[in-house]
Amino acid sequence: MQKESAHFSFGNETEIEDIGGGLKRQMLGYNDELMAVKIWFEKGAIGYNHAHRHSQVTYVVEGEFHFNIDGVTKILRAGDSCYMPPHADHGATCPTGGILIDTFSPPREDFLGE
Incomplete structure (x- = not known):
C-alpha cells in the first residue's frame, strides 16, 4: 500500500468511497505522520x-x-472544530446533512486498507 499520497489532490478526480450508513469519504492527503479526509x-x-x-x-x-x-x-x-485525543470515545450525528474535514495523526491505517 502506498505510504504517501500525491502532492496535489483534485476533488473532481479523487475517488469518493461510499462507506455506508449515509456516509461518504474522500482521501485528501497523507503520509506516515498525518492524514486528512473529507466526510x-x-x-x-x-x-x-x-x-x-x-x-x-x-x-x-x-x-x-x-x-x-x-x-x-x-x-x-460550519466553522467550528473539535479535538479527540487518542483513545477518546467519540461520535457524531448530523440532523441536517453536512461535510467534515477529519485530520488524523498518525494516519488511519484502516482507511488505507492496512
Missing part, C-alpha cells in the same frame, strides 16, 4: 461512537453536527 453525512446520518489510537481534529465545513466526546455532547456548525 459527507446525509441528513440524519450517524458516525457511531468509537475510539482509536489516533489524535483527531475535525473541522465542520457545512451542516450541524452533534458531537459526543467522552460523554460530553456539543452542537457544532
